[in-house]
Amino acid sequence: MEINRREFLKLGCAGLCLSTTRSLPVLSDSSGMKPNIILCMADDQGWGDMAYNGHPILKTPNFDAMAASALRFDRFYAAAPVCSPTRGSVMTGRHPNRFGCFKWGHTLRPQELTIAEALRTAGYVTGHFGKWHLGSVCKGSPVNPGASGFDEWFSAPNFFDNDPILSQEGIAVQTKGESSMVTVNAAIEFIRKHASSPKPFLAVVWFGSPHNPHEAIERDRTLYKDQVEKFQNFYGEITGMDRAFGKLRQQLREMDIHENTILWYCSDNGGLPGVGSTGGRTNKGKVYEGGLRVPAILEWPARIPSLRITAIPCNTSDIYPTLLEIAEVKMKNQPLLDGISLVPLIDGKIKTRPKPMGFWDHPTRGIGTPSKKLMSELLELQKSGREVDDPSRLRLDAGQITKQYPENSFPGHAAWLDWSWKLHRIETKKGLKFELYDLANDPQEKNDLCSQNTERLGLMKDRLEEWQRSVVRSLNGEDY
DSSP states (O other): OOOOHHHHHHHOSTTOOOOSSOOOOOOOOTTOOSOEEEEEEESSOOTTSSGGGTOSSOOOHHHHHHHTTSEEEEEEEOSSSSHHHHHHHHHHSSOGGGGTOOSTTOOOOTTSOOHHHHHHTTTOEEEEEEEOOSSOOSTTOTTSTGGGTOSEEEEESSOOOSSOEEEETTEEEEOOSOHHHHHHHHHHHHHHHHTTSSSOEEEEEEOOTTOSSOOOOHHHHGGGTTSOHHHHHHHHHHHHHHHHHHHHHHHHHHTTOSTTEEEEEEESSOOOTTTOOOSSSSOTTOSSHHHHEEEEEEEOTTTOOSOEEEOSOEEGGGHHHHHHHHTTOOOTTOOOOSSOOOHHHHTTOOSSOSSOEEEEEOOOOOOOOOHHHHHHHHHHHHHTTOOOOOHHHHTTTTTOOOOOOOTTOOOEEEEEEETTEEEEEEEETTEEEEEEEETTTOTTOOOOOGGGOHHHHHHHHHHHHHHHHHHHHHHTTTTO
16 A cells, blocks of 8 residues: 555554555656756765865866856855755755754655655656655655655665665665765666656765765775875765766766756755865854855756856755756645746846845754664664664654744844845844845955944845744644
């Protein structure tokens, strides 16, 4: 019996075991003109952690080659300064606070529509490979990749290092190899299987690098032998990811499907403190530019035949509406989106972003998700013929909305980016303060202009808080 996540919510969570597949309408596309789609994401790679962005030491020849021939985003933002929320924004086109994905280890809500579900209605076959971090990767979870719209998946509950144990549709599999290459090889197998199919494919390829701890293989580490050990491993992990990405890109050419394949690469948050190179003030975990600005490149030779560079601000919430427009998909009962379609940008028809961006780092704590430990336990359980049945491990409560948040209090650090002005709203137990920066002239956010721009401050404050009220209404369940 197949059961989808929304049916799961109606039936109740206690003890119910879900199928890992979804029963969704599939409308076949006989023209074969819809593009294949591959979404790649790094884990903790800062804007400056690319040779093409001027890093003086890092070697990223494959990313550099793509950046020299595709659409390069020079002002691309993660929707959140940490991993799980940003991944949720890619899946839904919505700010992650709308569905309670506040920090690392929080999940999707089963009520949300995902990019995999949406594209399946247009005839796409869907696969997820690598880091998930939006729920369990065990059988029976309402928020595993299969329950979230993916036909095939080979996934980890969080970041992972070399020789990882991954979940193949709920079955723990011990792999061997450098972590990024393991991820890409699984994705290539899926792509090769479906490359000649009349159905287009969506492959979500989420690397576990360069998240701590950094464990580069010897081949990559020796490229940086003149550096101290921590940088040998950090730079080496990024070079290893670059090599795996290069293999993926080359395979698309060998299969002769690259012309009409969208290959979209970005990171999930800004760079790491101590080793990473960011795109501005501070680093991962912060709402300043260093925590949000990330590298991003979109390759689609059929529609983007040569290098283009854009400084128009874009973010990970834009991926969902962009792909839905390209695939000519309109979802019934689509909740409110925060992202916008970037099709006009892809076609060179806009010079500015038509809608501001909101960011909000809520003070709710993250949830530990130790991938190596969880996957080792799953492997041992399955060797003895058992499965995970702990409701908290399966995240059976993911769709429950048990708390109502006030619409007149917005704790944490939020920001409103209306290029080139960025307003910060910082609400703590000690009080409320605002900071206003002109990023065009102050990319490091050093010169607070609140006192010199009271009218702009008031207008942006009102719009930011109006957006936050909308987010709270979604958080409280009003979208479903």
